Amino acid sequence: MGGLIPAAYSDFVGSFDSTRLHVVTGKGGTGKSTVAAALALALASTGKQVLLCEVEGRQGIAQLFDVPPLPYQERHIAHGSGPDAGDVYALAIDAESALLEYLAMYYHLGRAGRALDRFGVIDFATTIAPGVRDVLLTGKVYEAAKRNSRNKGARHYDAVVLDAPPTGRITQFLGVNEELAGLAKVGPIKSQADSVANLLRSGGTAVHLVTVLEEMPVQETADGVEELRAAQLPVGAIIVNLVRAKTLDAAQRELLLTGSVPPAKIAKQLTKAGIESTPEMVNSLLAEGRFQAERRVLEDEQRAVVATLGQPTVELPLLPGGIDLAGLYELAADLREQAMA
Numbered sequence: 038m039g040g041l042i043p044a045a046y047s048d049f050v051g052s053f054d055s056t057r058l059h060v061v062t063g064k065g066g067t068g069k070s071t072v073a074a075a076l077a078l079a080l081a082s083t084g085k086q087v088l089l090c091e092v093e094g095r096q097g098i099a100q101l102f103d104v105p106p107l108p109y110q111e112r113h114i115a116h117g118s119g120p121d122a123g124d125v126y127a128l129a130i131d132a133e134s135a136l137l138e139y140l141a142m143y144y145h146l147g148r149a150g151r152a153l154d155r156f157g158v159i160d161f162a163t164t165i166a167p168g169v170r171d172v173l174l175t176g177k178v179y180e181a182a183k184r185n186s187r188n189k190g191a192r193h194y195d196a197v198v199l200d201a202p203p204t205g206r207i208t209q210f211l212g213v214n215e216e217l218a219g220l221a222k223v224g225p226i227k228s229q230a231d232s233v234a235n236l237l238r239s240g241g242t243a244v245h246l247v248t249v250l251e252e253m254p255v256q257e258t259a260d261g262v263e264e265l266r267a268a269q270l271p272v273g274a275i276i277v278n279l280v281r282a283k284t285l286d287a288a289q290r291e292l293l294l295t296g297s298v299p300p301a302k303i304a305k306q307l308t309k310a311g312i313e314s315t316p317e318m319v320n321s322l323l324a325e326g327r328f329q330a331e332r333r334v335l336e337d338e339q340r341a342v343v344a345t346l347g348q349p350t351v352e353l354p355l356l357p358g359g360i361d362l363a364g365l366y367e368l369a370a371d372l373r374e375q376a377m378a
Contacts, residue, residue: 053376054083056243058182058236059198059273062207062261063247064254068278070097071360071368072247072353073200077125078369081117083377085195088181089114089127092174093202098127103362109134111181111192118366126192128181135173171213172230179233182241204246204261208268211237211244243273248343250277250336255343262346274376275348277340279355285330293330298323351375 059076063069070091077089088111091098096106102114107129115125182197202210214233236242244265248258258275265272285293292298300319307314343350353371356364 053243053274055241056273057196057241058178058243059196060201060207060211060237060242060244061198061247061276062201062204062244063276063278064204064257067247067249067254068353068360069203069247070095070200071101071365072245072276072278073198074098074101075353075365075368075372076245077196077198078115078117078365079372079377080196080198081115081123081125082119082369082373083117084121084123085117086123086193087117087125088192088194088197089125089200090130090178090181090197091128091200092130092178093200094129094131096129097200098129101360101362101365102127115362118370123195126194128177130174130177132170132173135177171210172233175211175214175233175237176229179229179236182236183232201244204257207244207261208264208270211270212268238269238271240271242271244270245273245276246348247276247278249279250339250343252335252339255339259342259346262348272348275343275346275350276372277343277350277352280352281332281336281355283333285326285333290330290333293323293326294334296327298326349376 059073059080061069061073061076063072073091074089077087081087089098091107098114099106104112104114104127107127109129109131111126111128113124114127117123117125178197178199181194184191184193201207212234214230214237246258246261248254262272262275300316300323303319303322304314307318351372352375353368356367358364
């Protein structure tokens with residue numbers, strides 16, 4: 038626990054409370070989906086009703102919460118911790134279902150739209166024009182976040198968390214509606230594209246970037262922040278995931294790095310603990326200690342790079358037992374303590 042607390046920390050906490058759409062992105066392997074799930078639980082633990090969405094077709098949410106694969110339908114999957122907690126619902130968004138819903142909502146083509154799907158027209162359209170797929174995916178997220186008068190019977194959410202595409206594609210993914218708005222001059226397509234673009238650039242949206250303390254993910258995060266700012270998309274928090282426990286203090290680290298730890302001292306400590314040592318065992322322990330010390334140096338260097346990005350930063354620990362539902366609640370508690378206290 039314990040992130041790099043910025044000077045404007047109170048503003049950061051307030052922004053988490055007022056943000057309606059949380060977009061979570063990150064380089065592959067950083068735990069983006071895990072962080073999105075933990076964030077949804079953290080928000081629910083403050084009493085909010087939360088919708089957790091995914092758009093990559095991997096059914097990652099279902100795996101994390103150990104529930105059956107999600108259909109194109111909002112399903113209750115968890116309850117936040119605490120007596121006044123809210124609930125987490127989940128939705129796996131696919132472009133074909135989103136287009137059918139769009140045709141039914143705006144053009145009243147329910148049965149005709151399903152006929153188009155049977156003929157493969159929808160799949161054909163989204164395949165030859167990949168941007169159309171992103172428009173449909175973000176459009177459904179917009180609908181869930183805004184819940185306009187066309188959805189009188191739909192559930193209202195206090196916050197929507199989107200497990201979004203990776204950092205390298207996030208600016209294009211979020212900016213596709215602005216491109217469409219520029220092409221469509223009038224009509225419902227133009228109107229919806231403008232509405233989605235306005236939501237994504239509003240104060241009610243935050244794009245959070247997940248990274249780990251390694252050079253390539255941190256560099257991709259820095260590039261992502263720069264691209265998002267250039268596109269005038271609202272950058273939220275940098276969430277540093279999989280942070281190892283700090284088992285070495287500065288003095289111990291220096292001794293290991295300089296090879297100043299006497300092997301005899303290690304052997305003596307092993308004997309005191311009731312372990313029969315050998316020179317090979319002692320040398321192996323010293324080598325592991327030096328590796329951990331070197332890794333700490335590299336992590337601190339990357340932590341310093343993250344600090345230069347000028348965004349609020351929180352850190353989530355590496356859980357030794359891996360990620361299960363209990364682990365998600367643990368990470369949610371860390372997020373709540375650092376970002377929502």
